[in-house]
């Protein structure tokens with residue numbers, strides 16, 4: 001049976017903006033109040049997806065969500081027409097509206113955690129949408145995310161779905177961004193590594209920024225996916241990394257198959273972690289690429305997003321390839337490191353620098369923008385909807401975005417009912433293009 005990994009990229013939404021909503025995310029804070037260009041953002045994202053397609057990768061997309069989130073407005077006591085609710089909310093609390101207008105669903109690495117079927121006892125791929133409880137603007141994502149995932153991966157013989165974890169910040173879960181799966185090949189049994197920032201019931205006095213993922217949330221997900229305990233590891237992210245702005249582990253580490261590329265300061269005791277991984281997956285020929293702080297200071301790793309790259313196995317290439325944000329090539333230490341690494345005959349043999357600056361300014365690099373799903377050919381045939389890109393779908397999406405998206409969104413635009421109407425019109429058409437049915441509130 002043939003297996004492959006499909007990257008599902010989040011489509012940047014029509015309300016993409018810089019509201020500075022994510023405390024602990026250095027780029028989000030730094031760029032607060034900037035004027036965003038959603039049209040450029042969506043096209044940059046599609047261009048990245050096209051780049052992977054050109055390499056021979058299978059590439060999917062996940063749609064943006066409807067913003068403002070009308071259900072939340074209603075649940076907070078706003079009444080009347082959609083425009084009435086938005087206007088009243090804007091008058092009463094612009095900060096609330098900024099949260100409900102966010103296009104943060106583009107970072108699909110936070111959409112869900114999934115355990116591919118070779119790792120689960122019932123031989124199905126299990127999905128749990130992330131509750132994203134740590135940040136208000138993201139805590140409203142999981143219901144729609146669940147609907148989308150259930151359309152593309154229908155519950156049945158191949159796929160199983162769980163609701164997002166209840167429990168608010170105590171069970172804070174940020175999805176695949178804090179999860180790595182190691183294996184020899186995608187269809188082989190894997191080892192799951194869950195990285196958390198704090199324990200649910202302790203005050204993490206060593207953290208200045210929020211530890212968004214809790215140990216207990218990671219344990220609950222592994223439990224409900226039925227993962228074997230001898231193949232599952234839980235490790236705490238180094239508090240120093242969180243305090244330096246690595247609000248998700250994928251800001252300081254990325255893996256693919258048997259290769260783990262990470263910063264020396266990503267974990268408190270990387271040598272112990274290596275040993276745990278080798279013991280959990282003795283048949284996996286692990287290759288660890290540990291980047292020393294002496295070569296790449298943690299602050300450069302965080303500002304350039306060296307590790308928020310996609311590490312991929314390109315069909316026909318012996319070595320793995322990194323898809324990096326262009327900022328890595330503009331930062332002296334990270335550029336020098338990548339050059340040295342490529343010349344060193346290690347497991348990573350090529351690097352491509354891509355421009356996703358609209359997303360990067362909110363702390364979202366190439367790896368944040370994608371959810372990886374390992375599928376067999378049989379599972380690929382069992383998928384629903386129209387999420388996997390071909391030339392026609394790519395052209396349609398580019399045309400759709402160019403027609404519907406503004407090239408300028410400032411903070412004051414977020415309370416404007418016209419922007420809301422444009423967003424809903426764009427998404428209404430998108431649900432038809434992607435064959436999603438009526439998944440959004442405004443379509444009910």
Ligand code: SUG
Pocket residue numbers: 017018019020021022025028029102104107109110135138177247248250251362363364365367368369
């Ligand atoms: O959750 N930024 C996102 C970035 C998510 C990146 N994802 C991964 N590392 N996998 C976040 O902090 C900023 C929104 C704003 O400030 O307007 C934001 O939500």
